[in-house]
Amino acid sequence: METLKSVIRDIPDFPKEGIIFKDITPLLSNSVAFKQVIDTLRDRYKNNRVDQVVGVEARGFIFASALAYALGCGVVMVRKPGKLPYKTFHKKYSLEYGEDNVEIHQDAFEKGQNVIIIDDVLATGGTLAACIELINKNFEVDLLEVGFLIELDFLKGRENLGKVPIYSMMHF
Ligand code: AMP
Numbered sequence: 647m648e649t650l651k652s653v654i655r656d657i658p659d660f661p662k663e664g665i666i667f668k669d670i671t672p673l674l675s676n677s678v679a680f681k682q683v684i685d686t687l688r689d690r691y692k693n694n695r696v697d698q699v700v701g702v703e704a705r706g707f708i709f710a711s712a713l714a715y716a717l718g719c720g721v722v723m724v725r726k727p728g729k730l731p732y733k734t735f736h737k738k739y740s741l742e743y744g745e746d747n748v749e750i751h752q753d754a755f756e757k758g759q760n761v762i763i764i765d766d767v768l769a770t771g772g773t774l775a776a777c778i779e780l781i782n783k784n785f786e787v788d789l790l791e792v793g794f795l796i797e798l799d800f801l802k803g804r805e806n807l808g809k810v811p812i813y814s815m816m817h818f
Contacts, residue, residue: 655669670767691713701722736750740772763778764794791810
């Protein structure tokens with residue numbers, strides 16, 4: 647895990663002052679590290695009969711799709727407003743300044759499917775809390791777990807995610 651941590655780059659004051667941004671691009675371009683991440687996630691979920699891996703725009707798509715391929719299951723996209731072409735459900739959530747929305751296609755899942763959500767970073771948890779509500783309110787599926795590459799422990803984001811099991815590969 648220390649090797650993986652070494653390919654996460656800290657960018658101070660991005661996108662604004664006071665934020666230390668966890669840049670995962672060195673991890674993505676390192677074939678050994680990227681494979682280690684996907685293999686770790688695959689080993690974690692391979693016996694869970696996962697039907698759909700949900701990826702959250704945009705970096706979540708990278709990990710969700712590679713994992714879905716490794717597990718042999720489907721990928722579902724949760725996107726920012728106005729990007730999905732078919733009928734959508736949406737969930738509004740608060741940001742530090744103002745609000746935003748997440749959207750999902752109305753036919754994203756079949757009833758009873760086993761679902762996991764994958765994202766890169768758990769920060770305040772605001773985005774993921776909205777995704778969880780979006781899925782739980784509109785679909786009859788089993789949300790097995792939410793998986794992150796990185797959890798920023800000091801932001802206590804997991805406290806905002808309710809009862810859903812949470813897995814984080816790395817803690818900072
Ligand atoms: P949040 O809703 O605060 O948990 O964060 C939403 C998304 O913003 C996360 O999924 C990350 O993709 C991104 N994000 C927030 N804070 C950081 C950070 N310090 N470094 C990298 N990405 C971040």
